[in-house]
Ligand SMILES: O=C(O)CC[C@@H](O)C(=O)O
């Protein structure tokens with residue numbers, strides 16, 4: 001079979017919808033506001049200092065009940081100070097026009113994009129420079145004011161919004177690219193740069209970001225690094241722990257740590273920047289990063305394939321690694337339950353015949369003919385051996401985007417299905433789908449849908465469960481069952497999303513008590529007054 005025959009045979013794309021833009025819309029606009037409008041106002045007694053400044057329509061209050069009201073188990077508020085008139089005067093002097101108390105603006109910053117966690121902050125600060133962040137933290141540390149660092153607010157574990165009245169420190173205005181070296185491919189930029197803007201900037205210069213996520217239109221690089229986000233290209237380019245070469249971080253005391261080196265190799269003592277990667281803003285606020293970027297591949301192909309069983313999917317993966325080798329850049333999957341939700345809620349069209357599992361394979365290389373030949377041989381092999389029953393291939397940009405959007409928009413489709421319980425699990429590859437099947441059987445008709453998708457190439461399953469509305473009994477049935485199951489196979493209960501507020505108390509399923517104790521010591525050393533992103537990452541006890 002020739003490449004063209006194969007393409008014609010496989011290509012049965014039937015007018016797929018546009019790429020994932022709705023995600024971006026959801027994050028930036030009204031749904032969060034609409035939900036908050038249903039929250040009863042005057043949730044508590046407002047702090048005296050702010051009464052005079054408050055607009056009459058505010059839902060603001062002490063807010064100690066907001067997360068409790070939403071059914072989130074949160075610890076009691078730590079004895080932080082409350083923002084006073086004097087504090088406000090200090091911030092207004094430091095950040096004129098960027099010290100925000102407008103309740104309408106604060107609403108969107110107080111709630112996560114899934115609308116599952118809600119804080120009651122009354123103050124949003126928008127620094128533009130590292131020095132401003134340093135002055136804010138020094139002041140907050142002295143005054144014992146808690147601070148919630150916030151990037152694009154696209155996190156999935158409640159780590160990016162306040163729990164009570166923490167001051168929100170947004171990095172959105174820290175969005176400058178500081179330098180880019182064409183030879184080494186190292187970009188240095190401020191933390192608030194939106195991932196997609198960085199990608200566009202680099203693509204114009206024939207490079208790409210080593211990281212790609214469904215939330216790229218809103219998420220910011222500082223937040224990506226703070227959560228050690230994985231995404232769709234990790235299989236090829238590795239995690240941010242490898243591609244981040246340098247960081248600039250402001251500690252709780254206001255001290256600025258400048259590790260903004262651009263060296264590939266540096267074994268001079270402990271690699272301190274690693275402490276901040278994945279620490280979810282609990283140890284310091286990342287203000288700038290330098291990242292090693294790969295060259296933009298000259299040829300990109302995407303194959304969307306169907307498999308009748310998970311076993312066959314894994315065999316396809318093995319074959320794929322062997323035959324595609326260095327040009328393989330992604331191997332992702334979704335199950336048929338995900339496909340049904342995409343069809344039902346987003347009206348996406350399945351481009352191939354119905355199957356139990358769907359795979360998205362991407363190749364990225366420097367020689368189109370060479371890559372085509374390899375992909376052709378691989379597709380021929382998996383079809384001849386009946387590992388794959390149907391498929392389609394895209395080489396043009398628009399079709400590549402359309403195929404990718406099927407995988408990228410699963411999260412969005414789930415949000416339309418009801419309340420979503422999200423689990424982000426690392427497991428040995430052969431166990432990944434067994435968890436979904438066991439969970440389906442175990443929950444029976446208690447759940448509306450139990451679906452599995454994720455990054456097969458990285459051993460990372462996204463197990464998502466939906467119910468008509470938030471159901472405490474269902475959550476208690478799922479947890480700790482899902483974590484015990486994961487621990488039995490020595491998996492991780494958070495592969496790439498972090499622990500945030502929602503998963504902090506389950507850390508023991510993946511980490512020994514000694515490790516957790518050491519984490520607490522490190523936290524105490526770097527942030528003795530616990531002002532940075534309190535109630536997140538570390539467990540309440542133990
Ligand atoms: O929504 C989720 O559970 C996963 C989101 C993201 O990590 C993805 O891989 O699509």
Ligand SMILES: [Zn+2]
Nearest residue numbers: 231454462496
């Ligand atoms: Zn993911």
